[in-house]
Amino acid sequence: xxxxxxxxxxxxxxxxxxxxxxxxxxxxxxxxxxxxxxxxxxxxxxxxxxxxxxxxxxxxxxxxxxxxxxxxxxxxxxxxxxxxxxxxxxxxxxxxxxxxxxxxxxxxxxxxxxxxxxxxxxxxxxxxxxxxxxxxxxxxxxxxxxxxxxxxxxxxxxxxxxxxxxxxxxxxxxxxxxxxxxxxxxxxxxxxxxxxxxxxxxxxxxxxxxxxxxxxxxxxxxxxxxxxxxxxxxxxxxxxxxxxxxxxxxxxxxxxxxxxxxxxxxxxxxxxxxxxxxxxxxxxxxx
Amino acid sequence: xxxxxxxxxxxxxxxxxxxxxxxxxxxxxxxxxxxxxxxxxxxxxxxxxxxxxxxxxxxxxxxxxxxxxxxxxxxxxxxxxxxxxxxxxxxxxxxxxxxxxxxxxxxxxxxxxxxxxxxxxxxxxxxxxxxxxxxxxxxxxxxxxxxxxxxxxxxxxxxxxxxxxxxxxxxxxxxxxxxxxxxxxxxxxxxxxxxxxxxxxxxxxxxxxxxxxxxxxxxxxxxxxxxxxxxxxxxxxxxxxxxxxxxxxxxxxxxxxxxxxxxxxxxxxxxxxxxxxxxxxxxxxxx
Numbered sequence: 001x002x003x004x005x006x007x008x009x010x011x012x013x014x015x016x017x018x019x020x021x022x023x024x025x026x027x028x029x030x031x032x033x034x035x036x037x038x039x040x041x042x043x044x045x046x047x048x049x050x051x052x053x054x055x056x057x058x059x060x061x062x063x064x065x066x067x068x069x070x071x072x073x074x075x076x077x078x079x080x081x082x083x084x085x086x087x088x089x090x091x092x093x094x095x096x097x098x099x100x101x102x103x104x105x106x107x108x109x110x111x112x113x114x115x116x117x118x119x120x121x122x123x124x125x126x127x128x129x130x131x132x133x134x135x136x137x138x139x140x141x142x143x144x145x146x147x148x149x150x151x152x153x154x155x156x157x158x159x160x161x162x163x164x165x166x167x168x169x170x171x172x173x174x175x176x177x178x179x180x181x182x183x184x185x186x187x188x189x190x191x192x193x194x195x196x197x198x199x200x201x202x203x204x205x206x207x208x209x210x211x212x213x214x215x216x217x218x219x220x221x222x223x224x225x226x227x228x229x230x231x232x233x234x235x236x237x238x239x240x241x242x243x244x245x246x247x248x249x250x251x252x253x254x255x256x257x258x259x260x261x262x263x264x265x266x267x268x269x270x271x272x273x274x275x276x277x278x279x280x281x282x283x284x285x286x287x
Numbered sequence: 288x289x290x291x292x293x294x295x296x297x298x299x300x301x302x303x304x305x306x307x308x309x310x311x312x313x314x315x316x317x318x319x320x321x322x323x324x325x326x327x328x329x330x331x332x333x334x335x336x337x338x339x340x341x342x343x344x345x346x347x348x349x350x351x352x353x354x355x356x357x358x359x360x361x362x363x364x365x366x367x368x369x370x371x372x373x374x375x376x377x378x379x380x381x382x383x384x385x386x387x388x389x390x391x392x393x394x395x396x397x398x399x400x401x402x403x404x405x406x407x408x409x410x411x412x413x414x415x416x417x418x419x420x421x422x423x424x425x426x427x428x429x430x431x432x433x434x435x436x437x438x439x440x441x442x443x444x445x446x447x448x449x450x451x452x453x454x455x456x457x458x459x460x461x462x463x464x465x466x467x468x469x470x471x472x473x474x475x476x477x478x479x480x481x482x483x484x485x486x487x488x489x490x491x492x493x494x495x496x497x498x499x500x501x502x503x504x505x506x507x508x509x510x511x512x513x514x515x516x517x518x519x520x521x522x523x524x525x526x527x528x529x530x531x532x533x534x535x536x537x538x539x540x541x542x543x544x545x546x547x548x549x550x551x552x553x554x555x556x557x558x559x560x561x562x563x564x565x566x567x568x569x570x571x572x573x574x
Contacts, residue, residue: 121412128411129452155479163463165416176450176475185486187474188463192442199472
């Protein structure tokens, strides 16, 4: 037997459809401002995609580019101005910033109501406490896949490998909530975990968010488990570059019951969720 | 063999000693304001203890009492006033409030810099993100016990039973941090967990925060595990009332390697940590 593919495309499509309905009701285009410092070719693809999708779904996306040696105070002043600017619905920072700019400091002065990335401490806190706030896009994409493919989480043994602030930790807290994509029994593993396979092997749902290519092998998973692969790693094989996940997809394909492909899985959904957050920010800020 | 007792008294003593040194340096008494609405005999003991310990350690504790039918707006205005009052270092709400008062709303308007309970979303967010903020006293007390008794957490299988916003969830996030009381492999179990004993039986460190008297039995734990019992439950036996933990203490005593007693364990430490937060708040607010 081979696994059912949990493709992201249909999930994203459903989210865009919902966005279109909401924008129609608004009768006005929300605006996302993206702050970019220096050149980062890796993020270009993501940003270009945001601009393209924004245009298609009537969300204005404005890029504010700064040279790599811009002073921190200039960015702090900019954020203050964007916070006050009623025409700006959401603010996104294209990280990582150059080293002389304190990412955390900048994030913490963004108005929590315009923090469409969901990285402001207040939004992370709300997420933990089960209150409405902006949820970071990658953990949110995992929840959308679970919802779309009607994957039961209540009482399931869910193992998350990776404890990052932007994926592992928020995801653990989300999957613990008392709602339709929550109530899981959650284990968080990481680099200090001893005998990792002992945990992954008993997982009903295994979520890989480690950032290491093909790290989860067939002998580390349970028969008929569900695999959500959050990793996107660029590797080179026979002089050809390609993206692979944190899971050895080929190896696990026959053992797992369901699996998200990479590319074409979780990463396919995040842009739609960022834009969904912008629409929500528009509504909150025009109250 | 019988378990080593992880008593709270010495831990609290060490914290008070540190408070005394810091207060000496300040040359001024910090002030804690406790907002109490209606009569609640259960919290009286805790509050009286805070007043007593405050007096002993040069922290002014002021009680602001309101009748049970006070209007919410009056409390909201009070908090705004306390936020602005430079003589107030920390604000504590004696919850639960009567039903017509929205606890969350009140908590969320407390200045995060005066939120000595650590329940404001921004402080919970900082806790998750590994940033300095106020940590709620009960999870903090667990960390203090681990530190005081030099219990290694890195790479250990740590199972938390209970997913409350004030204990289980913040504790899970704290024990995941990359520090001396962190780096654990964390599993959070709760009412929806299937086969709870399968998880608790493999725990190196078992943390019980369920709120059910004597719930964890000897056949649910591993030989030589370390048990942290956060529960405080009032039971009646032979017409005598007494407090017991979430763990069947007598039953587990010979199997566990170390165990916190109830009473005399975690609960003994929380008051000292609340006052420690007040001292910290004083410093932050006088900057």
